[in-house]
Amino acid sequence: MFKGLRPIVYGGREVWPLIEGGKGVAATNHMSSGAWAAAGGIGTISAVNADSYDPTGKIIPQVFAGMTRRERHDELIAYGIRGAVAQIERAHEIANGKGAININVLWEMGGSQPILHGILEQVGDKVTGVTCGAGMPYKLSEIAAKYGVHYLPIVSSARAFRALWKRAYSKVPEWLGAVVYEDPWLAGGHNGLSNAEDPLKPEDPYPRVKALRDVMRAEGVSDSVPIVMAGGVWCLREWNDWIDNPELGQIAFQFGTRPLLTQESPIPQGWKDALRTIEPGDVLLHKFSPTGFYSSAVKTPFLLRLQARSERQIPFGKAESPETPVRLEADRKKYWVSQESQDAAQRWIAQGYTSALKTPDDTLVFVDPAEKEQIHTDQTECMGCLSHCGFSSWKDHDDYTTGRLADPRSFCIQKTLQDIAHGGPVDDNLMFAGHSAYRFKQDPFYSNNFTPTVQQLIDRILTGD
Numbered sequence: 001m002f003k004g005l006r007p008i009v010y011g012g013r014e015v016w017p018l019i020e021g022g023k024g025v026a027a028t029n030h031m032s033s034g035a036w037a038a039a040g041g042i043g044t045i046s047a048v049n050a051d052s053y054d055p056t057g058k059i060i061p062q063v064f065a066g067m068t069r070r071e072r073h074d075e076l077i078a079y080g081i082r083g084a085v086a087q088i089e090r091a092h093e094i095a096n097g098k099g100a101i102n103i104n105v106l107w108e109m110g111g112s113q114p115i116l117h118g119i120l121e122q123v124g125d126k127v128t129g130v131t132c133g134a135g136m137p138y139k140l141s142e143i144a145a146k147y148g149v150h151y152l153p154i155v156s157s158a159r160a161f162r163a164l165w166k167r168a169y170s171k172v173p174e175w176l177g178a179v180v181y182e183d184p185w186l187a188g189g190h191n192g193l194s195n196a197e198d199p200l201k202p203e204d205p206y207p208r209v210k211a212l213r214d215v216m217r218a219e220g221v222s223d224s225v226p227i228v229m230a231g232g233v234w235c236l237r238e239w240n241d242w243i244d245n246p247e248l249g250q251i252a253f254q255f256g257t258r259p260l261l262t263q264e265s266p267i268p269q270g271w272k273d274a275l276r277t278i279e280p281g282d283v284l285l286h287k288f289s290p291t292g293f294y295s296s297a298v299k300t301p302f303l304l305r306l307q308a309r310s311e312r313q314i315p316f317g318k319a320e321s322p323e324t325p326v327r328l329e330a331d332r333k334k335y336w337v338s339q340e341s342q343d344a345a346q347r348w349i350a351q352g353y354t355s356a357l358k359t360p361d362d363t364l365v366f367v368d369p370a371e372k373e374q375i376h377t378d379q380t381e382c383m384g385c386l387s388h389c390g391f392s393s394w395k396d397h398d399d400y401t402t403g404r405l406a407d408p409r410s411f412c413i414q415k416t417l418q419d420i421a422h423g424g425p426v427d428d429n430l431m432f433a434g435h436s437a438y439r440f441k442q443d444p445f446y447s448n449n450f451t452p453t454v455q456q457l458i459d460r461i462l463t464g465d
Contacts, residue, residue, distance in 0.1 A: 022104025
């Protein structure tokens with residue numbers, strides 16, 4: 001066992017301070033999470049549109065029959081509750097009383113609160129804690145306390161935790177299980193970069209985590225409540241100075257990317273194979289997500305096409321002006337643009353990008369006719385998977401619209417994450433990964449195409465490697 005690493009008490013039992021990251025749609029399920037708990041750690045089931053099963057054990061495809069977004073949104077909530085309950089029950093059986101099982105939800109996913117209530121009403125006794133990020137989950141503590149489970153907010157700064165604590169968490173401090181610090185420059189998936197932080201200038205996580213502990217101490221939170229380091233964690237040897245460090249208090253470590261390449265990982269083989277080929281720099285921190293958050297994903301052709309689409313973009317005016325003196329015709333519509341923009345548009349049109357789509361920022365993006373049709377189809381078939389969706393203008397409350405133009409520079413995130421998780425082509429989908437994913441190719445543990453079991457991975461981690 002790696003020097004200084006000791007079990008922690010969580011949910012009334014001793015567990016290793018090793019947490020499986022609860023990765024989005026169907027990328028972390030009962031098989032991986034149950035195995036992680038059975039090995040003595042904290043397994044985390046993704047409760048984001050989780051898979052449910054028919055009586056024969058086959059995954060039930062999430063097909064939406066509703067004619068309106070609201071109807072499809074209600075179906076989405078029902079799918080989400082049923083799927084998460086099925087995953088928790090199966091993981092609980094695999095764990096066999098060992099370790100702990102958490103669930104992960106995104107606060108900004110559509111229907112997050114009714115889904116969380118529905119899950120915990122049915123199987124709250126089998127869940128130790130709820131991790132939650134992607135937004136400011138003020139009501140997380142209240143919901144967790146109602147069902148007697150711990151809550152683990154995911155934050156990227158001390159300031160975010162202070163706001164959550166002052167507004168809500170201080171009312172039920174006894175159920176605070178841990179605080180997850182997710183490094184916004186290193187973690188995979190959606191990240192919590194603020195407007196004050198530069199996506200191109202990563203900051204050292206140590207002083208940020210030290211600042212978080214300082215805030216927790218100032219608010220009376222015990223040092224025994226762990227801070228979970230998430231993002232960029234590959235082997236414990238590299239975090240030796242964090243373990244048993246009185247400045248930081250109790251530290252635990254979350255592994256999001258490494259568990260993807262295990263025998264129990266539910267992601268399809270094509271995804272696993274692709275992980276072995278990633279080079280340094282192949283993971284892009286981008287802002288194409290319809291959530292409006294930055295996120296980190298592998299530079300697949302899908303992501304590169306999104307990048308290229310945004311580069312084929314020009315501003316336009318609603319009338320002739322000194323800044324927009326030239327009339328541009330595209331898709332039988334007329335716009336006023338600069339001469340430079342007119343020249344760029346004509347080049348793209350000559351290349352086959354003949355359709356101009358308006359964005360909420362008064363710009364035009366140029367796409368080919370097939371891409372235009374696909375964008376409109378995906379927007380029309382929106383099922384309300386986010387609380388606020390930039391791609392479709394959906395909002396899951398009040399009047400059900402953001403009031404903004406749907407943004408063609410984005411994409412349907414539910415569609416692509418469901419597709420890649422269930423065997424869709426890697427090149428045509430979004431593939432989330434942390435920025436350390438290139439280490440699969442470099443780490444001798446994975447040489448000769450070795451794929452460990454979860455138990456073998458945890459055994460390896462416990463050596464420091």
